[in-house]
Amino acid sequence: MNANQASAANMNGQSGEGTAASAPSPTFSPLYQQIKGLITQSLESGEWKPGEIIPSEVELAGRYKVSQGTVRKAIDELAAENLLVRRQGKGTFVATHNEDRAQFRFLRLLADDGAEHPHISKLLECRRLRAPAEIARQLDLKPADPVVQIKRLLQFDSVTTVLDEIWLPGAMFRGLTLERLNEYKGPLYALFEAEFGTRMIRASEKIRAVAAEPAVAELLGVAAGFPLLSVERVSYTYGDRPVEVRRGWYVTTGYYYQNDLS
Amino acid sequence: MNANQASAANMNGQSGEGTAASAPSPTFSPLYQQIKGLITQSLESGEWKPGEIIPSEVELAGRYKVSQGTVRKAIDELAAENLLVRRQGKGTFVATHNEDRAQFRFLRLLADDGAEHPHISKLLECRRLRAPAEIARQLDLKPADPVVQIKRLLQFDSVTTVLDEIWLPGAMFRGLTLERLNEYKGPLYALFEAEFGTRMIRASEKIRAVAAEPAVAELLGVAAGFPLLSVERVSYTYGDRPVEVRRGWYVTTGYYYQNDLS
DNA sequence: TAGTGGTCTAGACCACGTG
DNA sequence: ACGTGGTCTAGACCACTAT
Numbered sequence: 001m002n003a004n005q006a007s008a009a010n011m012n013g014q015s016g017e018g019t020a021a022s023a024p025s026p027t028f029s030p031l032y033q034q035i036k037g038l039i040t041q042s043l044e045s046g047e048w049k050p051g052e053i054i055p056s057e058v059e060l061a062g063r064y065k066v067s068q069g070t071v072r073k074a075i076d077e078l079a080a081e082n083l084l085v086r087r088q089g090k091g092t093f094v095a096t097h098n099e100d101r102a103q104f105r106f107l108r109l110l111a112d113d114g115a116e117h118p119h120i121s122k123l124l125e126c127r128r129l130r131a132p133a134e135i136a137r138q139l140d141l142k143p144a145d146p147v148v149q150i151k152r153l154l155q156f157d158s159v160t161t162v163l164d165e166i167w168l169p170g171a172m173f174r175g176l177t178l179e180r181l182n183e184y185k186g187p188l189y190a191l192f193e194a195e196f197g198t199r200m201i202r203a204s205e206k207i208r209a210v211a212a213e214p215a216v217a218e219l220l221g222v223a224a225g226f227p228l229l230s231v232e233r234v235s236y237t238y239g240d241r242p243v244e245v246r247r248g249w250y251v252t253t254g255y256y257y258q259n260d261l262s
Numbered sequence: 263m264n265a266n267q268a269s270a271a272n273m274n275g276q277s278g279e280g281t282a283a284s285a286p287s288p289t290f291s292p293l294y295q296q297i298k299g300l301i302t303q304s305l306e307s308g309e310w311k312p313g314e315i316i317p318s319e320v321e322l323a324g325r326y327k328v329s330q331g332t333v334r335k336a337i338d339e340l341a342a343e344n345l346l347v348r349r350q351g352k353g354t355f356v357a358t359h360n361e362d363r364a365q366f367r368f369l370r371l372l373a374d375d376g377a378e379h380p381h382i383s384k385l386l387e388c389r390r391l392r393a394p395a396e397i398a399r400q401l402d403l404k405p406a407d408p409v410v411q412i413k414r415l416l417q418f419d420s421v422t423t424v425l426d427e428i429w430l431p432g433a434m435f436r437g438l439t440l441e442r443l444n445e446y447k448g449p450l451y452a453l454f455e456a457e458f459g460t461r462m463i464r465a466s467e468k469i470r471a472v473a474a475e476p477a478v479a480e481l482l483g484v485a486a487g488f489p490l491l492s493v494e495r496v497s498y499t500y501g502d503r504p505v506e507v508r509r510g511w512y513v514t515t516g517y518y519y520q521n522d523l524s
Numbered sequence: 525t526a527g528t529g530g531t532c533t534a535g536a537c538c539a540c541g542t543g
Numbered sequence: 544a545c546g547t548g549g550t551c552t553a554g555a556c557c558a559c560t561a562t
């Protein structure tokens with residue numbers, strides 16, 4: 001579907017032989033960046049859905065009227081950004097939150113021995129309300145716009161370890177109910193991606209150590225005042241649009257937050 | 263210096279026309295990976311020192327007897343790993359811990375308003391002792407091998423915010439004294455790099471929330487039991503050899519640890 | 525003007541996965 | 544055997560920096 005969105009290419013004069021002309025464009029954008037943009041559009045529009053294969057490099061090169069090498073460089077960057085996944089001999093696929101390591105990418109909690117333990121989610125509530133000022137600001141909404149609030153606990157080895165408080169734009173997540181959440185097995189982000197077409201691309205976290213407030217302490221089964229890791233995350237989708245605010249409290253006895261500086 | 267370390271290249275048969283022969287090598291390593299290895303060797307051996315310019319791509323291509331494109335791909339990866347820095351029109355340079363953003367790369371503490379504030383270091387002590395078992399294990403030393411231990415405080419806006427306890431291999435850091443540390447202005451890693459030829463390439467951190475122990479609390483000017491961010495870092499140099507263990511306690515009131523998941 | 529990194533192309537061959 | 548991504552080459556031209 002969608003016959004011809006091709007060839008917004010070759011806007012800067014350099015084609016191998018001599019297309020000549022075209023001013024040295026004061027705002028220079030490499031061809032492969034333009035191709036990258038076109039591919040991103042197709043991802044965002046849903047032309048290629050998560051888990052699906054995208055056209056081969058030669059096919060895309062034909063569609064965009066550029067060389068394979070140029071398409072290649074565009075895909076290289078998108079793969080580095082975790083939007084695409086290359087598989088030699090098979091093809092290039094749209095990334096998914098269902099992949100093995102995608103889980104750990106957004107929840108970097110490891111046991112003291114360094115092992116990555118599985119966890120289960122206990123949903124506490126899911127309700128719709130008007131966005132508090134701070135949440136509205138972070139989600140780039142107007143104050144009092146509708147939002148969905150989810151509360152849940154995560155248990156590692158049957159030990160309650162994480163309390164999450166999640167806010168989502170109400171308009172983008174219609175029909176999201178506690179039942180719906182309970183039915184679904186697997187990562188939240190996989191559900192968001194599959195059911196609401198919203199894919200988290202990147203996230204930014206602010207991490208602090210805080211004393212557990214009574215309400216939080218009780219849910220986590222620790223004493224009030226117990227030191228907790230406070231993780232405030234804002235997640236972004238295509239176009240760097242914020243679509244989730246998540247406030248987490250982690251009990252870091254027996255588990256730690258793993259971070260690699262590279 | 264060092265005339266001919268060239269052309270460990272072309273071990274796999276693919277040269278454009280027809281060099282023929284050479285078995286489909288069961289252990290296949292791309293040419294550009296081999297070049298990357300050779301460049302890394304030159305960095306490690308000190309042939310090109312931090313801050314210096316390395317030979318141009320065409321020059322390296324000539325030295326290694328490969329095409330410029332192959333050298334280019336090798337350098338691309340090294341630049342992505344922060345070992346090299348490319349500057350269009352000027353050349354490619356060996357990365358340094360003195361660059362503007364290099365600081366934030368290893369100390370991601372921001373003020374509540376998101377601003378990156380400067381800090382000053384107050385050195386408490388620097389002594390040599392035998393490695394405790396745990397430190398020896400992490401530094402890949404034998405138990406009771408000599409190590410250097412440094413303690414220091416970091417103040418942000420005149421507020422004591424961080425206590426660091428640093429362990430280094432004694433053999434690698436001879437002549438490192440409190441005086442030496444006090445003389446030096448700037449990041450520790452810059453000193454290590456300039457004075458001891460040890461460059462930190464990457465680091466891995468384990469982050470927890472802990473209650474301040476009395477001794478730590480006093481140094482940081484908080485009450486005992488106050489929630490602190492515990493950051494246990496192991497830093498690695500070339501060849502993924504561990505060369506520093508750093509245990510930090512951060513007061514996260516007014517400041518937070520910034521982390522980006524991408 | 526000359527040199528460096530950055531982009532783009534076209535074509536060849538290799539390694540991997542599937543028929 | 545075929546198609547896909549992965550590597551390598553050679554050559555052209557562009558953008559930036561210095562002289």
